[in-house]
Amino acid sequence: MSEAVRNPAGTGSVEDTWSALPAGQQPEWPDADALSAVVSELRSYPPLVFAGEADLLKERIAAVARGEAFLLTGGDCAETFAGVTADAIRAKLKTLLQMAVVLTYAASVPVVKVGRIAGQYSKPRSKSTETRDGVTLPAYRGDSVNGFDFTPEARIPDPRRLLRMYQASASTLNLVRAFTTGGYADMRQVHAWNQDFVAGSPSGERYELLAKEIDRALQFMRACGTDPEEFRTVEFYAAHEGLVLPYESALTRVDSRTGQPYATSGHYVWIGERTRDLDGAHVEYFSRIRNPIGIKLGPSTTPDDALAYLARLDPEREPGRLSFIVRMGAGMVREKLPALVEKVRGEGHEVAWICDPMHGNTFEAPSGHKTRRFDDVLDEVKGFFEVHHGLGSHPGGIHVELTGEDVTECVGGGEEIAFGDLHDRYETLCDPRLNRSQSLDLAFLVAEMLRNR
Ligand SMILES: O=C[C@H](O)[C@H](O)COP(=O)(O)O
Numbered sequence: 331m332s333e334a335v336r337n338p339a340g341t342g343s344v345e346d347t348w349s350a351l352p353a354g355q356q357p358e359w360p361d362a363d364a365l366s367a368v369v370s371e372l373r374s375y376p377p378l379v380f381a382g383e384a385d386l387l388k389e390r391i392a393a394v395a396r397g398e399a400f401l402l403t404g405g406d407c408a409e410t411f412a413g414v415t416a417d418a419i420r421a422k423l424k425t426l427l428q429m430a431v432v433l434t435y436a437a438s439v440p441v442v443k444v445g446r447i448a449g450q451y452s453k454p455r456s457k458s459t460e461t462r463d464g465v466t467l468p469a470y471r472g473d474s475v476n477g478f479d480f481t482p483e484a485r486i487p488d489p490r491r492l493l494r495m496y497q498a499s500a501s502t503l504n505l506v507r508a509f510t511t512g513g514y515a516d517m518r519q520v521h522a523w524n525q526d527f528v529a530g531s532p533s534g535e536r537y538e539l540l541a542k543e544i545d546r547a548l549q550f551m552r553a554c555g556t557d558p559e560e561f562r563t564v565e566f567y568a569a570h571e572g573l574v575l576p577y578e579s580a581l582t583r584v585d586s587r588t589g590q591p592y593a594t595s596g597h598y599v600w601i602g603e604r605t606r607d608l609d610g611a612h613v614e615y616f617s618r619i620r621n622p623i624g625i626k627l628g629p630s631t632t633p634d635d636a637l638a639y640l641a642r643l644d645p646e647r648e649p650g651r652l653s654f655i656v657r658m659g660a661g662m663v664r665e666k667l668p669a670l671v672e673k674v675r676g677e678g679h680e681v682a683w684i685c686d687p688m689h690g691n692t693f694e695a696p697s698g699h700k701t702r703r704f705d706d707v708l709d710e711v712k713g714f715f716e717v718h719h720g721l722g723s724h725p726g727g728i729h730v731e732l733t734g735e736d737v738t739e740c741v742g743g744g745e746e747i748a749f750g751d752l753h754d755r756y757e758t759l760c761d762p763r764l765n766r767s768q769s770l771d772l773a774f775l776v777a778e779m780l781r782n783r
């Protein structure tokens with residue numbers, strides 16, 4: 331990695347091509363000078379990830395697009411600065427690793443493991459303000475922008491929070507790298523956690539057979555003398571929505587190997603449903619960086635839109651470059667997805683199709699909590715698989731909002747969380763996440779779908 335893309339004026343660099351275009355969902359920073367000072371400081375900081383790592387992930391996602399691997403992306407809706415603790419990071423990672431082992435066995439292909447982690451601090455919102463008891467304030471837009479407390483002071487966007495976002499991301503990545511390479515992620519250990527889950531889960535009996543098969547497979551590999559080192563470490567990548575463009579562009583660096591710009595805020599970044607305007611700043615910025623990228627596609631996406639995204643974001647048809655993260659909702663996926671897949675395939679374009687079964691299934695519980703039904707989440711994944719089966723294309727992976735904690739934010743699942751339980755541990759600052767046991771339930775149920783392919 332060498333120096334930053336620095337010159338904001340007239341160079342055709344990543345920096346100045348997006349900045350003239352309309353950018354959706356940007357905070358109204360009250361002090362432009364303070365923002366510039368923060369951006370300059372961020373530009374002097376080391377990259378959080380390296381271009382070579384992003385390239386390796388691109389290769390892995392190319393395998394996903396070919397149907398030779400499965401992608402698991404998961405983590406918080408909105409990471410928080412207060413949530414950067416060893417316990418919380420470990421619990422999230424543990425949940426993802428447990429899910430990955432089950433999915434790997436069932437899919438019989440490698441599972442590419444990606445966290446919504448170490449950068450998921452910025453949130454697009456449906457409304458730019460929030461009103462409580464007659465008082466209206468700016469909406470909370472994530473810890474990178476403003477505070478969650480409902481006070482005028484907390485809700486003012488503060489660019490210095492972008493520096494904290496960098497630091498929080500760096501600390502998180504540091505720990506994630508330590509956990510995933512230092513022995514914590516040992517597959518035998520992860521499998522033992524799964525056995526505990528199966529033994530203690532209300533739906534455990536249903537999963538017992540699969541857990542026993544995994545156990546026998548591990549014993550077989552050990553008996554064959556598989557190198558224990560291969561069990562000990564895992565490849566793990568960090569992803570987030572590339573939303574706040576001054577931050578993303580300040581962390582864009584030119585790779586000294588290739589002379590190409592990369593977002594170094596995370597290995598993988600995606601464009602959200604609310605910022606995928608083809609003529610907007612986000613699509614422009616993403617078209618310039620060389621990372622593997624995703625774009626969320628909601629139910630209003632037309633087949634021609636999908637082709638236009640391919641032309642703008644992956645004109646060279648680089649394997650692994652682009653994933654379509656489909657978030658139609660359980661009621662729409664069977665109706666809307668086939669036309670997109672057929673059109674893209676008709677053009678001979680190989681993208682990774684990923685199912686986000688969360689964002690199209692949010693509703694308000696009688697208590698006023700934003701929630702999701704576990705059964706809707708599962709049904710959207712089922713619909714996604716059915717469509718791909720029907721068309722002979724590859725269901726490439728899932729992208730879920732989850733936590734390693736026993737929160738009560740989504741209803742249903744093996745432990746049957748009810749509307750009345752939502753008060754108990756509703757901790758998300760934005761959208762409801764699957765808790766630890768619901769996440770594992772989902773992994774075992776998706777494993778059954780993968781086996782029945
Ligand atoms: O995570 C996604 C979005 O930020 C979220 O769904 C928007 O939520 P809102 O409708 O409460 O603004």
Ligand SMILES: C=C(OP(=O)(O)O)C(=O)O
Nearest residue numbers: 454602603604626657689
């Ligand atoms: C905002 C998100 O999703 P979407 O853009 O699909 O609404 C998200 O994944 O955090």
